[in-house]
Amino acid sequence: MDYIRAFIVGGLICVIGQLLMDGTKLTPAHVLVAFVTSGVILTAIGVYEPIVNIGGAGATVPLPGFGYSLAKGVFKAVNEDGLIGVFTGGMQATAGGVSAAIFFGYIMSLIFNPKSKS
Amino acid sequence: MAVKKIGKQTVRLKNPPSIISTYSIVGPKEGDGPLKEYFDFILQDDLCGQKTWEKCESKILEDAIKMAIKNAQLSEKKVEYVLAGDLLNQIISSSFAVRNLGIPYFGLYGACSTMAESLSLGSMLIDGGYADYLVCATSSHFCTAERQFRFPLELGNQRPPTSQWTVTGAGAAVLSSNGLGPYITHVTTGKVVDAGIKDVNNMGAAMAPAAADTIIQHFKDTGYRIDDYDLIITGDLGIIGKEIAEEFITKAGYDISKIFTDCGIEIFDNERQDTHAGGSGCGCSASVFCGYIYKLLKDKTLNRVLLISTGALHSTTSSQQGESIPGIAHAVTISNTKE
Amino acid sequence: MNKINPKEYNEYVQKKIPKPTFLKNSLWAFFIGGIICTFGQFIINFYKNMGLDKDGVSAATAITLVFLGAFFTGLGWYDKLGKRAGAGSIVPITGFANSIVSPAMEFKREGFIFGVAARMFTVAGPVLVYGYGSSVIVGLIYYLVKK
Numbered sequence: 001m002d003y004i005r006a007f008i009v010g011g012l013i014c015v016i017g018q019l020l021m022d023g024t025k026l027t028p029a030h031v032l033v034a035f036v037t038s039g040v041i042l043t044a045i046g047v048y049e050p051i052v053n054i055g056g057a058g059a060t061v062p063l064p065g066f067g068y069s070l071a072k073g074v075f076k077a078v079n080e081d082g083l084i085g086v087f088t089g090g091m092q093a094t095a096g097g098v099s100a101a102i103f104f105g106y107i108m109s110l111i112f113n114p115k116s117k118s
Numbered sequence: 119m120a121v122k123k124i125g126k127q128t129v130r131l132k133n134p135p136s137i138i139s140t141y142s143i144v145g146p147k148e149g150d151g152p153l154k155e156y157f158d159f160i161l162q163d164d165l166c167g168q169k170t171w172e173k174c175e176s177k178i179l180e181d182a183i184k185m186a187i188k189n190a191q192l193s194e195k196k197v198e199y200v201l202a203g204d205l206l207n208q209i210i211s212s213s214f215a216v217r218n219l220g221i222p223y224f225g226l227y228g229a230c231s232t233m234a235e236s237l238s239l240g241s242m243l244i245d246g247g248y249a250d251y252l253v254c255a256t257s258s259h260f261c262t263a264e265r266q267f268r269f270p271l272e273l274g275n276q277r278p279p280t281s282q283w284t285v286t287g288a289g290a291a292v293l294s295s296n297g298l299g300p301y302i303t304h305v306t307t308g309k310v311v312d313a314g315i316k317d318v319n320n321m322g323a324a325m326a327p328a329a330a331d332t333i334i335q336h337f338k339d340t341g342y343r344i345d346d347y348d349l350i351i352t353g354d355l356g357i358i359g360k361e362i363a364e365e366f367i368t369k370a371g372y373d374i375s376k377i378f379t380d381c382g383i384e385i386f387d388n389e390r391q392d393t394h395a396g397g398s399g400c401g402c403s404a405s406v407f408c409g410y411i412y413k414l415l416k417d418k419t420l421n422r423v424l425l426i427s428t429g430a431l432h433s434t435t436s437s438q439q440g441e442s443i444p445g446i447a448h449a450v451t452i453s454n455t456k457e
Numbered sequence: 458m459n460k461i462n463p464k465e466y467n468e469y470v471q472k473k474i475p476k477p478t479f480l481k482n483s484l485w486a487f488f489i490g491g492i493i494c495t496f497g498q499f500i501i502n503f504y505k506n507m508g509l510d511k512d513g514v515s516a517a518t519a520i521t522l523v524f525l526g527a528f529f530t531g532l533g534w535y536d537k538l539g540k541r542a543g544a545g546s547i548v549p550i551t552g553f554a555n556s557i558v559s560p561a562m563e564f565k566r567e568g569f570i571f572g573v574a575a576r577m578f579t580v581a582g583p584v585l586v587y588g589y590g591s592s593v594i595v596g597l598i599y600y601l602v603k604k
Contacts (some may be wrong), residue, residue: 015490056498060515066584067592070592073592280475362469
């Protein structure tokens with residue numbers, strides 16, 4: 001059951017992104033920035049948590065889920081460490097994914113060469 | 119007294135130079151298109167044995183120039199000028215291509231209008247008596263243009279329906295003060311026309327007003343009628359740009375629809391090859407002219423052609439700063455007779 | 458030719474532009490996006506069953522998906538997927554990995570400092586700037602409200 005929910009919620013979030021790109025002049029970079037930022041804000045005002053509870057990976061794998069982790073992390077860190085947590089929380093919660101992206105990104109660029117499109 | 123000038127923007131050459139040979143090289147995708155039988159050489163892959171795409175672009179331009187000279191049965195020593203250009207920053211493809219040739223060189227930038235620009239200036243140099251032999255050449259490469267103007271190749275983005283596909287290709291033409299034709303008889307130099315288009319994925323619409331402006335001015339200046347031409351072909355307006363230009367020209371009272379087409383439309387099969395609005399780039403009009411049109415002129419299938427290369431004169435900086443895209447179009451008349 | 462009014466011309470051009478195939482694009486985005494997320498759920502469940510705690514699961518899942526996105530980009534498959542799927546493969550975290558690996562590979566020939574390392578963040582950089590930036594703002598507000 002959680003697979004079906006993840007499929008539907010994840011699919012719908014991607015459709016919103018697609019409609020933004022097709023309907024406006026937004027580039028993929030704009031959409032990614034908008035999604036991460038809105039993930040942070042929606043989590044902060046308590047809207048995104050219920051979506052995560054329903055959708056599971058469908059809500060955490062798309063980029064608003066990155067924003068969700070950031071906001072959750074910063075709240076947790078503020079609760080534990082106070083003001084310093086404002087600055088450490090986001091990075092701590094997302095360190096794994098971002099470090100992995102940098103590391104694997106570098107490795108892949110060593111191994112592979114870009115191919116022309118046909 | 120500018121005795122060769124007619125009308126506002128056109129020059130009628132007194133001693134029309136002859137295009138004595140051409141050579142065209144295209145990439146594998148272009149070599150799979152509708153014009154594949156006409157190109158002189160088709161690359162097996164987009165790197166052609168070079169380390170970078172930039173080197174590859176330079177190499178095909180150099181090869182095109184050398185082969186065109188060879189086909190004209192000239193030695194490189196006899197060639198007095200090379201006029202060349204491309205799309206890359208500081209036109210490195212052209213300058214690097216000629217650095218081993220030892221021929222005096224004018225580097226030109228007119229974006230994708232450079233082929234007609236080089237033919238214009240080259241024919242004026244010869245007509246003026248400044249040279250007997252020179253080469254006009256341009257190139258573009260899908261991968262070098264893509265990384266300079268758009269996105270990395272492996273980025274999983276979608277291309278909008280108005281976007282065009284930069285042609286991987288180079289073309290070179292040898293002009294001579296004597297020869298049996300075809301001749302360049304008229305040169306109409308375009309003005310920069312900015313219609314306020316800002317969408318870098320819709321170059322055709324940005325360049326169409328410039329193309330229409332130059333074509334209309336050409337007919338006004340020369341007094342030619344539509345029937346005097348067998349073919350009027352723009353450089354890389356694509357489907358949308360061509361349609362707009364045609365409407366503008368028709369509105370001005372010149373119904374060219376029967377003989378009007380675009381190199382960017384001819385070079386690809388848009389449906390099968392998924393090239394959206396068509397081909398673009400300096401190499402588009404260069405390879406189509408040097409490969410396809412020149413051969414049709416040679417075998418007299420066509421007798422008088424108006425080639426209008428079209429360019430979008432923006433940079434990535436200007437676009438990011440919100441500037442609109444100015445367009446330009448240069449036209450040359452190529453005819454089997456000196457008239 | 459008469460002077461062109463940019464506003465009128467833009468409106469005229471708009472009418473000439475073929476509309477993107479909204480329905481087809483959206484269906485593709487839904488389907489591929491959905492599949493990637495379902496696969497993400499599978500990975501989450503896998504790490505849960507391995508006994509990782511909640512934070513561990515989400516970090517491990519992110520790392521795994523990022524690796525796969527990076528790997529398929531390297532193989533040259535991700536851009537082919539993206540051509541069809543659009544946002545379906547851009548919006549998931551695998552697309553974030555794609556946005557890092559693709560410029561890194563592309564600019565390898567410009568060297569490993571100003572090429573690979575600097576260009577890596579052409580798309581991902583803004584995402585991190587606005588992501589972390591907004592998290593600090595949200596955290597600051599939360600801190601002040603809580604006090």
